[in-house]
Amino acid sequence: MVSYVIRRLLGLIPTLFIITVIVFSLMHLMPGNAFQALVGLNPHIKDAAKVIAQRMANSGLNLSWPQQYVNWIVNLLHGNLGTSFEFQQPVTTLIGTALPNTVTLALTAELIILIIGIPIGVFQANRVNKGFDISTSLFAVLLYSVPGFIFALFLIFIFSFTLNWLPSMGTVTAAVPWSGDLGDRIQHLILPATALALPSVAYYTRLMRANTLQVFFQDYVRTARAKGLRSGRVLFRHVLRNAIIPITTQFGFDIGGLVGGAVILEQIFTWPGMGELTINANLNRDYPVILATTLIFAVMVLLGNLIADILLASMDPRVRYN
Amino acid sequence: MAEPLLKVRNLKTYFISKEAQVKAVDGVDFDVAPGKVLGIVGESGSGKSMTSLSLMRLVPGPQGRIVEGEVTFEGTDLLKLTERQMSDVRGNRMGMIFQEPMTALNPVLKIGEQIGEVLIRHRRVSKAEAKKQSIGLLRSVGFPRAEQIVDEYPHQLSGGMRQRAMIAMAMACQPKLLIADEPTTALDVTIQAQVLDLMRSLKNKNGTAIILITHDLGVIAEMADDVVVMYGGQVVESATADAVFDDPLHPYTTALMESIPVIDQDRERLASIPGTVPSAANFPSGCRFAPRCAMAQESCHQRMPELRELKPGHYVRCDLV
Numbered sequence: 314m315v316s317y318v319i320r321r322l323l324g325l326i327p328t329l330f331i332i333t334v335i336v337f338s339l340m341h342l343m344p345g346n347a348f349q350a351l352v353g354l355n356p357h358i359k360d361a362a363k364v365i366a367q368r369m370a371n372s373g374l375n376l377s378w379p380q381q382y383v384n385w386i387v388n389l390l391h392g393n394l395g396t397s398f399e400f401q402q403p404v405t406t407l408i409g410t411a412l413p414n415t416v417t418l419a420l421t422a423e424l425i426i427l428i429i430g431i432p433i434g435v436f437q438a439n440r441v442n443k444g445f446d447i448s449t450s451l452f453a454v455l456l457y458s459v460p461g462f463i464f465a466l467f468l469i470f471i472f473s474f475t476l477n478w479l480p481s482m483g484t485v486t487a488a489v490p491w492s493g494d495l496g497d498r499i500q501h502l503i504l505p506a507t508a509l510a511l512p513s514v515a516y517y518t519r520l521m522r523a524n525t526l527q528v529f530f531q532d533y534v535r536t537a538r539a540k541g542l543r544s545g546r547v548l549f550r551h552v553l554r555n556a557i558i559p560i561t562t563q564f565g566f567d568i569g570g571l572v573g574g575a576v577i578l579e580q581i582f583t584w585p586g587m588g589e590l591t592i593n594a595n596l597n598r599d600y601p602v603i604l605a606t607t608l609i610f611a612v613m614v615l616l617g618n619l620i621a622d623i624l625l626a627s628m629d630p631r632v633r634y635n
Numbered sequence: 636m637a638e639p640l641l642k643v644r645n646l647k648t649y650f651i652s653k654e655a656q657v658k659a660v661d662g663v664d665f666d667v668a669p670g671k672v673l674g675i676v677g678e679s680g681s682g683k684s685m686t687s688l689s690l691m692r693l694v695p696g697p698q699g700r701i702v703e704g705e706v707t708f709e710g711t712d713l714l715k716l717t718e719r720q721m722s723d724v725r726g727n728r729m730g731m732i733f734q735e736p737m738t739a740l741n742p743v744l745k746i747g748e749q750i751g752e753v754l755i756r757h758r759r760v761s762k763a764e765a766k767k768q769s770i771g772l773l774r775s776v777g778f779p780r781a782e783q784i785v786d787e788y789p790h791q792l793s794g795g796m797r798q799r800a801m802i803a804m805a806m807a808c809q810p811k812l813l814i815a816d817e818p819t820t821a822l823d824v825t826i827q828a829q830v831l832d833l834m835r836s837l838k839n840k841n842g843t844a845i846i847l848i849t850h851d852l853g854v855i856a857e858m859a860d861d862v863v864v865m866y867g868g869q870v871v872e873s874a875t876a877d878a879v880f881d882d883p884l885h886p887y888t889t890a891l892m893e894s895i896p897v898i899d900q901d902r903e904r905l906a907s908i909p910g911t912v913p914s915a916a917n918f919p920s921g922c923r924f925a926p927r928c929a930m931a932q933e934s935c936h937q938r939m940p941e942l943r944e945l946k947p948g949h950y951v952r953c954d955l956v
């Protein structure tokens with residue numbers, strides 16, 4: 314198992330390299346230029362053309378693309394992501410505050426998805442085509458077919474605006490003694506994480522229901538019953554142990570997707586995460602930030618796939634022994 | 636004959652849906668004597684598997700249902716037990732092995748756990764004790780490296796080894812009855828013989844009665860003390876193996892025997908019975924074998940024959956013998 318993980322990690326290196334090339338090329342294909350936006354449009358700056366040229370030179374943007382790429386990679390390997398054109402701060406600092414917020418949001422959403430989606434799917438499969446199954450299945454289709462941001466607005470309207478139970482902005486309450494307490498943070502997490510989770514809850518419910526139903530009809534489940542095992546053991550040890558395998562894989566794949574999905578919801582909930590940083594950077598052509606955030610999203614996807622593979626190998630001996 | 640271990644009377648198992656009523660098992664009677672091998676033979680689709688699953692009350696629901704009958708095992712009608720009481724019988728006093736050793740074992744659990752959980756369930760032994768006994772059981776079904784096999788997964792074993800592991804599992808609690816549904820059909824010929832040998836030696840050692848289901852009369856000839864021939868969800872002939880082989884009475888049994896593979900000019904030839912097994916959703920109204928029977932008369936198509944005792948202990952469902 315350990316050697317499997319090490320092999321997989323080494324296998325990521327070429328992929329990462331290719332990703333840096335793609336990210337770098339894509340960014341340079343975007344129209345516009347950072348200093349055009351920052352300087353050119355500012356009426357107080359005289360002789361804008363000269364200032365732009367000066368600042369481009371300072372940032373190394375006048376070099377050839379391959380040279381710029383090499384500089385970026387060398388800095389990257391030293392843990393230096395450059396300095397934001399817009400904020401005049403190291404990109405690592407900006408990401409250092411934004412990334413944990415986004416990861417917290419995404420992981421909380423994953424937790425909600427698993428805790429709600431899996432049991433509902435199993436209950437549905439266990440009493441297939443009975444009242445609970447049919448009603449929750451309809452609800453799941455509804456959840457799944459409505460875009461996440463609609464739920465966000467809906468949740469804000471009900472729980473924040475109308476009932477005033479939960480906050481809908483930021484990560485902490487400002488200017489109160491309990492600001493930033495664990496409880497305060499959790500309260501702020503609930504609505505955005507739920508909005509992010511809801512469409513996937515529906516998807517996981519469907520997936521778990523289908524997997525469980527499929528496993529119910531496997532020969533080895535009949536064998537388990539023929540051994541006289543109690544229905545609880547048959548369900549948990551034989552059915553669910555197999556039905557959960559595709560879920561864990563999906564879970565890994567979704568990590569990258571959820572981080573991406575958080576971008577829009579962060580705007581709605583003014584959540585100071587990667588979403589805000591990314592959108593700003595793209596609007597302002599803040600190259601170092603764009604490069605860094607895009608790279609991080611790509612790494613998240615890779616990491617997710619890696620986690621999916623590791624989970625799969627740990628759950629399925631047929632994969633592990635190949 | 637001593638009091639039978641298992642008495643099956645008028646067993647009917649149907650698949651009932653809005654569109655159709657499939658009479659998979661339609662009024663089956665037979666006995667299994669303690670410590671003896673009963674062979675059930677018949678072409679594919681004649682209701683053998685559903686009969687055996689009915690005995691274990693494992694008919695696939697919700698459509699499959701035992702609609703009538705009695706299955707008296709060691710004096711108790713199994714069909715009257717609660718599900719919980721029935722689960723105390725399964726794997727404990729009555730074990731079962733299946734045709735496909737490839738799919739009948741759970742792919743993600745170790746062999747040792749799959750055998751051990753039977754002992755934990757019915758014998759209430761500890762995990763460590765279950766593992767120890769699993770090793771002993773694996774050894775008794777002929778595994779040389781039993782200590783390692785307990786920690787291996789099904790995909791690491793060959794088909795024949797998996798069927799041995801299944802047998803070890805089914806025999807773990809030394810059941811009085813082992814039901815084997817086509818246990819060797821999926822295996823190579825040489826492995827088939829080994830598995831049959833193993834079943835025979837376990838039977839002799841533990842006094843376990845066996846219901847051996849197969850479509851292969853050769854296997855029956857080798858193993859069975861008594862024989863039930865099934866066709867169209869019914870018993871068409873039942874007697875001792877000697878009686879069936881020396882003096883087959885039902886035209887279907889005769890036809891089956893003529894279809895045993897014969898070596899003919901360097902190639903194996905299966906002289907199969909012309910026609911096909913009738914669909915259990917739509918049986919002919921008279922004798923179910925009539926459309927394919929060489930001896931069929933007009934009357935055969937009108938009236939369903941009863942199972943009659945033509946000689947002591949020799950039952951036949953045919954009006955013309």
Ligand SMILES: Nc1ncnc2c1ncn2[C@@H]1O[C@H](COP(=O)(O)OP(=O)(O)O)[C@@H](O)[C@H]1O
Nearest residue numbers: 650657659678679680681682683684685686915
């Ligand atoms: N799940 C099912 N639903 C409907 N009919 C079934 C099902 N399983 C088996 N049958 C029918 O029951 C009959 C007997 O099947 P089976 O007992 O498997 O025969 P055998 O084991 O002798 O080949 C067949 O006609 C088959 O089509």
Ligand code: SF4
Nearest residue numbers: 922925928931935953
């Ligand atoms: S009753 Fe008639 S058709 Fe049926 S087996 Fe006997 S002879 Fe053949």
Ligand SMILES: [Mg+2]
Nearest residue numbers: 683684685817
């Ligand atoms: Mg069968």
